[in-house]
Amino acid sequence: MIRLYDTAHAEIRALGLREPGHLSMYVCGPTVYDLPHLGHGRYTLVWDVARRWFSFRGLEVRFVSNITDIDDNIIKRAQRDGLSEPEVAATYEAEWWRAMDLLGVARPSETPHATQWVGEMVDLITSFLDSDTGYVTSDGVYFDVSRVPDYGLLAGQPLESLRAGARIEASDEKRSPLDFALWKFAKEGEPSWPAPFGAGRPGWHTECVVMSLGLLGDGFDLHTGGFDLKFPHHENERAQAIAAGRDFAHHWDHSGWVMVGLEKMSKSLGNFTSLTHLLETTDARAYRLLVIRSHYRSPIDVTTATIADAERSLERLDALARRFELPALAGEVIEVASSHALGPKGRALVAKIGAMLDEDLDTPSAVAALFEAVSLTNQLADQGEDEIAWDLAVGINVLFAALGLTLLGSTDHVDEESSQLVRARDEARAAKDWARADELRGQLMALGWVVEDSASGTLIRRG
RNA sequence: GGCGGCGUGGCCGAGUGGUUAGGCAGGGGCCUGCAAAGCCCCGUACUCCGGUUCGAAUCCGGACGCCGCCUCCA
Known part of the structure; x- marks a missing residue:
């Protein structure tokens, strides 16, 4: 039996399956407007390891992870770089998969793109307007969180407490500062989709609830992501599902964040460290080892020292x-x-x-x-x-x-010159001509090889 | 202000009240022609102060320090 922490219950509990032998899981994917950072690498590694382990245990895992390809950040980036939004999304989605491949993160079973699900999102928002769970303001359509009795479950705080701490500036038009955007009306020059309540684009929280339920259906097994998605993102997904009368994820789990010099990496702090850069300079397996040697819910500190340690x-x-x-x-x-x-x-x-x-x-x-x-x-x-x-x-x-970690033996291609040196050295060693053997070892090392003696003779590999 | 988490040997990092975490680095030894790889031995760590207990890193209380969420974030 597999047991896993469940954020909604704040305890480790059995991972229930809707259908025996089959696990349906949804992992919130990236918004593709920039290069992936270390935090992306952490959560993708954690859930890749989980998925691989569940599969190893014989479960048929359906692993859905979205690409958010329309969002305020993409629009900003497009305007800054003088590109269209689809161009920005395509560029960074390609970078995303390149990094995932290098990390050895297996591709999801399905990768829904938000822009392909706008029709379903419009339908959901329409139903909220019909039930007065959603309401229109001058800049968009909002969700009334007071309509969900246990709002705050994932945050671990009741609505009142969350409201008291809300740092968002109160808007005259919003019923509560915690109400979130289901739909944002398009401003001049922004991409938009038609809707009965006004052309615009979907809010982030609406994208994920529609795609997860759309592909995995009611009562899917597991919904995960990084810690910081607990609230408000997952709380808001859940609120919409409940308001729509749907049975949402039965198990929630969240992975720990990445620290860079004692601070969490975050957009607002701007202390991003590029995953792409890390993968260009080190063995990607080192990051995976670094991730799996600490607990998936603990924060990890990623520094050149901890990476080097893992490499060794x-x-x-x-x-x-x-x-x-x-x-x-x-x-x-x-x-x-x-x-x-x-x-x-x-x-x-x-x-x-x-x-x-x-x-x-x-x-x-x-x-x-x-x-x-x-x-x-x-x-x-x-x-x-x-x-x-x-x-x-x-x-x-x-x-x-x-766990997704590949052990690599000697897989290096040995060129003819080097293998001649190896044979010559074995002959010299057989003849106990140590001076000659050492000289040949020196030549091999000069060619970039690490030289090791074994029972079967000289072995060489790339260091 | 509300909610939550953490403080372990040089570094990273586990830890369910009593028995070796593990890795990296370092020291000594074995093996080896010399190296490399491998093996063996070595550090007697738990922020501080009280308490519970036969016994606490592990439970309780307090102090100090650090971090996260409550706003976009993985």
């Missing part, structure tokens, strides 16, 4: 892959436990680590246990227990792959 940890894993010549798994393929034939040690490892991951996705414990298993495996191999060691190594490889 990764070397230990890659060394295991080299030693046992493990195949590279994961990547675009989502691993499923049943497709791997494991020995008894491997199966025992899956059982042990599986229990950790089934309990609120405890990746830090799982990673620690996997590193312990790495030590044990090397120990066994040193003692000549090759069969058991191999059994464990395969299990480790499969489990890391289940």
Whole structure:
């Protein structure tokens, strides 16, 4: 049984399934108006790991994640850069997928785009106007939050308390400062869609509720996103679903944020750090390891030091892959436990680590246990227990792959010149001509290789 | 002001009242022609002050410090 924290109940509870064996999950995706930052990388990694783990456990996962391709920020960007809104969205959506591919985040089952669902949004807003849950002001259509009795559930605060702390300036036209825009009327030069209540564009909160219910249907299993989406975004999605008489997500969960020098990254602070830049300069697997070695609901500090630390940890894993010549798994393929034939040690490892991951996705414990298993495996191999060691190594490889982390052994292409040097060095070593052997090692290193001796002779790899 | 979270050894980071988290870095040793990789040993950490308890990093109270949400944000 898989248990997972549920924001709505503020506790870890069983992840219920609408249909046995099938998990429907919706992850709020990006608004594509700029390059992705580290925070995007964090939440996509967290939910990618979750998805991969659920799949590994045999669930058929339908993973929907949207692209918000119309929004105030896109309009601003378009005006600033002298481009059309669709051009801005297309540019940054392409950048988004490029980053996701580098991170090894598997593509969603479906990726709805907000602009393709405007008709459904207009219908929903119309129904709110009909029931007086929505009302028109001079700049748009608003949702009356007082119509939802338990508004504030996800925020963990009642409506009154939220209202008292509201920092939004009161508008004469809004019934409550907490009321949010369902629809914004188009100003001069802004993109718009026709609607009976006036041409304009949908509000962000309306986009996600329409797309999630539209694709996954009533009572879908799991709705997730970053911490800061809890309120108001998810609260407002939920409010609309309830007001519309729909059965919304049965389980909610939120991943922790990224800290940069003791502060949360955020738009208002402007302390963005580009994910694209990180991926250009480091092994993307290091960020995944950094993410999974702390709990998904804790904040993480991403610095050059913590990334470098993770990169070095990764070397230990890659060394295991080299030693046992493990195949590279994961990547675009989502691993499923049943497709791997494991020995008894491997199966025992899956059982042990599986229990950790089934309990609120405890990746830090799982990673620690996997590193312990790495030590044990090397120990066994040193003692000549090759069969058991191999059994464990395969299990480790499969489990890391289940979390989306690929262990890389020697996959480097060796050119003819280098392989001649390797052969020459093996001959020199066989003849105990150490001076010659060291000279040849120096030549290989000058060519950029890391040189290691093994039972089978000289091994070279890219450092 | 309201709600919530955190403070662990050089760094990162887990931790269910009593038994080794784990990784990185560092020191010593083994193995190795020398290296690399690997293995073994080493740090006796829990912001502070009280309390509960046979026993607390872990529970309770308080102090101090830090962070998040309450506005766009992943």
